[in-house]
Amino acid sequence: MRLIPMCNFTPAPGSRLLLLTLLAGCEGQQSALNPAGVGAQSIATLFWWMGGGALLIWAVVMGIALYATQAHPEAHGIRSARWLILGGGIIFPVVVLTALLIYGLTLMPKLSSSENVALRIAVSGEQWWWRVRYRTEAGDEVELANEIRLPVGERVAFSLTSPDVIHSFWIPSLGGKVDMIPGRTNVLVLEPTETGTFRGACAEYCGTSHALMNFVVQVMSREAFDRWLAEQAEPARSPTTDLQQSGQRAFLSNGCGACHQVRGTEADGTVGPDLTHVGSRLSLAAGTLPSDVDAFERWIGHSSAIKPDVKMPAFGMLPGAQLNAIAHYLSGLR
Numbered sequence: 001m002r003l004i005p006m007c008n009f010t011p012a013p014g015s016r017l018l019l020l021t022l023l024a025g026c027e028g029q030q031s032a033l034n035p036a037g038v039g040a041q042s043i044a045t046l047f048w049w050m051g052g053g054a055l056l057i058w059a060v061v062m063g064i065a066l067y068a069t070q071a072h073p074e075a076h077g078i079r080s081a082r083w084l085i086l087g088g089g090i091i092f093p094v095v096v097l098t099a100l101l102i103y104g105l106t107l108m109p110k111l112s113s114s115e116n117v118a119l120r121i122a123v124s125g126e127q128w129w130w131r132v133r134y135r136t137e138a139g140d141e142v143e144l145a146n147e148i149r150l151p152v153g154e155r156v157a158f159s160l161t162s163p164d165v166i167h168s169f170w171i172p173s174l175g176g177k178v179d180m181i182p183g184r185t186n187v188l189v190l191e192p193t194e195t196g197t198f199r200g201a202c203a204e205y206c207g208t209s210h211a212l213m214n215f216v217v218q219v220m221s222r223e224a225f226d227r228w229l230a231e232q233a234e235p236a237r238s239p240t241t242d243l244q245q246s247g248q249r250a251f252l253s254n255g256c257g258a259c260h261q262v263r264g265t266e267a268d269g270t271v272g273p274d275l276t277h278v279g280s281r282l283s284l285a286a287g288t289l290p291s292d293v294d295a296f297e298r299w300i301g302h303s304s305a306i307k308p309d310v311k312m313p314a315f316g317m318l319p320g321a322q323l324n325a326i327a328h329y330l331s332g333l334r
């Protein structure tokens with residue numbers, strides 16, 4: 001008999017791709033199996049226990065099934081067959097499932113308790129972006145969009161709601177997901193344990209552009225976080241270059257301020273995202289574009305091509321120079 005050396009095993013291109021995709025799913029900024037928070041750690045532990053247990057039980061069942069194909073029926077009495085059915089079919093599943101249920105339930109109070117919460121953030125899921133509200137130490141409310149920054153090692157309570165349809169708030173690297181339901185406020189407590197940049201997503205189908213509704217989560221030291229929040233609470237910077245100034249004029253004269261707020265200017269709309277410090281954000285259009293002048297220009301000119309059914313109309317009819325100036329103005333709002 002010739003043994004096939006395992007190290008020479010080359011998966012077919014299709015299965016190699018599948019294998020790579022599966023392994024890649026465990027890494028990165030948006031993986032529940034690469035935890036950087038207390039909740040995500042418990043969930044990952046539960047997953048590995050359940051995955052390992054399922055594999056073990058599968059192997060035993062397969063072993064018994066294989067044995068059954070080989071064994072002679074008369075070698076076993078009716079009594080032992082009954083015991084196998086009673087033990088393997090009733091007692092064993094009841095014991096295993098009860099133990100799993102108890103373990104799962106004991107995790108829950110720890111994950112949802114809002115004791116020792118250092119920070120409260122209100123997040124509203126909207127079609128198709130995230131409205132984020134912080135409160136400063138001075139009691140001022142600061143509204144941002146599509147970006148959440150958190151101090152490392154502190155418990156944060158998120159108040160989650162929605163004005164339109166059901167969304168689901170999920171930062172896989174930090175913890176579990178919670179639905180955002182119109183007319184209700186759900187609370188999720190997260191505690192990041194590592195600094196870094198992570199990605200959050202909507203985990204409930206909420207319309208055409210559900211998959212284009214993401215956000216960036218940055219976990220930082222307490223000092224860096226305080227500095228960042230104090231900067232976000234400031235009114236918008238005045239445009240400095242000629243191009244930015246003409247961009248600001250075009251922004252205001254084309255009615256952008258009816259939907260968007262830029263604190264410190266006459267733009268005070270509340271329908272769309274607050275743009276006071278939009279240039280400082282790590283992404284544009286809810287995680288769909290990078291944050292640079294080109295992306296701003298593309299987004300304003302072709303919003304509905306980038307995000308189908310988006311409420312913001314495309315301003316492709318504006319002269320190219322005006323679009324470019326607005327992009328420079330917004331990108332300068334740091």
Ligand code: CUA
Binds near residue numbers: 166213
């Ligand atoms: Cu919001 Cu899916």
